[in-house]
Amino acid sequence: MADDKEEQQKSSKRTSWKPTRTSFVAETRQEPKHEVHPTSEYEVKLPRKVPISSSRRPLVDILSHDELCSLCHNIPKIELHAHLSGTVKESTLNELGRAKGLDISKMKFTLESLAATDSLEQTWKETVEAFDNIRKLTAYDLHVLRRIINEAIEMYAEDGCVYLELRTGLKHLPDRKTFLSEVISTINLAQGKHGIIVRLLVSVDRGASVEDARETISIAIDAYESQSKGGGQRGGGVLVGVEMGGNPLRGNWDELRPLFQQARDAGMRVSLHFAENKGHEEEHEKILEFRPDRLGHAVFMSKKITDKVLNTKTPVEVCITCHEAYYKVDRKKNVFGILKSHNHPAILCCDNACLLHTLLSKEWEVAIQTFKLTAEDVQHMVLDNVDAIFADSVTKQKLRVQCENRLKSLFTKSEAPRARKSGGGGWQSLLFLSLSAACLGGLYYLRVVKRAI
Numbered sequence: 001m002a003d004d005k006e007e008q009q010k011s012s013k014r015t016s017w018k019p020t021r022t023s024f025v026a027e028t029r030q031e032p033k034h035e036v037h038p039t040s041e042y043e044v045k046l047p048r049k050v051p052i053s054s055s056r057r058p059l060v061d062i063l064s065h066d067e068l069c070s071l072c073h074n075i076p077k078i079e080l081h082a083h084l085s086g087t088v089k090e091s092t093l094n095e096l097g098r099a100k101g102l103d104i105s106k107m108k109f110t111l112e113s114l115a116a117t118d119s120l121e122q123t124w125k126e127t128v129e130a131f132d133n134i135r136k137l138t139a140y141d142l143h144v145l146r147r148i149i150n151e152a153i154e155m156y157a158e159d160g161c162v163y164l165e166l167r168t169g170l171k172h173l174p175d176r177k178t179f180l181s182e183v184i185s186t187i188n189l190a191q192g193k194h195g196i197i198v199r200l201l202v203s204v205d206r207g208a209s210v211e212d213a214r215e216t217i218s219i220a221i222d223a224y225e226s227q228s229k230g231g232g233q234r235g236g237g238v239l240v241g242v243e244m245g246g247n248p249l250r251g252n253w254d255e256l257r258p259l260f261q262q263a264r265d266a267g268m269r270v271s272l273h274f275a276e277n278k279g280h281e282e283e284h285e286k287i288l289e290f291r292p293d294r295l296g297h298a299v300f301m302s303k304k305i306t307d308k309v310l311n312t313k314t315p316v317e318v319c320i321t322c323h324e325a326y327y328k329v330d331r332k333k334n335v336f337g338i339l340k341s342h343n344h345p346a347i348l349c350c351d352n353a354c355l356l357h358t359l360l361s362k363e364w365e366v367a368i369q370t371f372k373l374t375a376e377d378v379q380h381m382v383l384d385n386v387d388a389i390f391a392d393s394v395t396k397q398k399l400r401v402q403c404e405n406r407l408k409s410l411f412t413k414s415e416a417p418r419a420r421k422s423g424g425g426g427w428q429s430l431l432f433l434s435l436s437a438a439c440l441g442g443l444y445y446l447r448v449v450k451r452a453i
């Protein structure tokens with residue numbers, strides 16, 4: 001009975017959604033213009049500001065654990081690698097499963113079991129199983145699709161994220177074009193509602209057929225180009241790029257490359273999952289030759305490939321929890337350490353936040369603790385992240401200003417070290433002057449003596 005009532009309430013909520021739009025052009029024209037204020041209203045609750053004078057000291061040495069958590073929540077975070085299917089709340093999946101009369105106890109939604117195996121093949125088998133379960137529960141109903149997008153965006157906004165790039169493959173819901181149109185319009189509405197800038201990448205599954213990839217890219221290009229019709233700036237809409245994901249042990253980059261080139265030629269940005277497959281150096285080289293705008297993961301790079309990535313300065317989306325869970329990479333040995341030591345842009349991301357039971361603030365906390373990051377590091381990283389987003393230059397500039405303002409509210413300049421420096425340098429200066437005077441006096445004495453002789 002209670003379930004019936006709950007279902008009725010859910011149904012009434014669902015009917016409040018706007019009807020499906022099936023045309024990209026029509027959808028673009030109908031999109032309401034939202035003024036997004038991701039950070040201006042954001043309340044900073046950090047117990048005390050972190051003095052920039054401490055910028056060279058690790059934050060873990062300056063802040064208590066609670067203060068560090070608070071700081072990580074308040075850092076203006078930017079998520080650039082978030083799969084929609086892996087960002088569905090477990091409670092929502094349970095609810096949807098119960099509504100469909102499924103035995104939830106037998107369905108895997110999380111990747112906890114992956115810790116038990118060292119086999120990448122087995123890991124991917126279980127991952128595919130988890131994603132299949134999630135799709136069964138979410139990719140059959142447009143109301144559910146809108147709900148999970150809203151909840152994902154809300155989750156990131158509540159975590160103090162100011163900019164989010166979601167990525168998803170195109171589902172037949174009821175067809176791929178309609179699905180993409182729905183995702184774009186839902187994001188457009190949700191970003192204003194939750195006060196966060198959200199953009200979208202269309203995912204190409206490298207494990208599927210080339211024909212599948214071709215259709216996906218073609219639909220993505222159509223949608224991207226329609227955004228700029230009717231006066232919109234190219235690249236200024238919700239859809240900004242394409243990405244390659246899926247099982248790294250499947251697919252052939254040589255066959256997919258021309259398709260990604262088509263997307264690039266249309267003006268779309270490209271991010272590629274990279275070096276998740278150990279020992280496939282030839283593929284890694286070919287992917288780098290393509291010069292993608294960003295690389296995802298970069299877990300298993302040889303020395304030669306690492307040097308090439310460092311030379312290109314291509315930003316890398318780093319998912320520390322994911323690398324630990326999937327690839328058994330110890331946090332201290334995460335690629336983030338190498339990238340950071342070379343001042344290479346490394347963007348902390350979640351990959352599949354709900355599957356991995358993580359949040360972006362948690363990823364920052366792990367990085368700050370593991371790599372002894374300083375206030376200076378954090379500030380540089382935030383601004384590097386802004387540079388790496390795929391949104392247009394106007395959005396980027398707005399975001400930069402918002403991030404700089406938020407950073408100013410988190411970190412404060414202190415005169416203390418300067419005072420200490422001048423105090424500490426006082427006796428040194430006095431000694432220097434005394435020695436100088438003694439030397440000059442000595443020289444004068446020598447000249448006098450010399451003249452006398």
Ligand SMILES: [Zn+2]
Nearest residue numbers: 083245296351
């Ligand atoms: Zn990924």
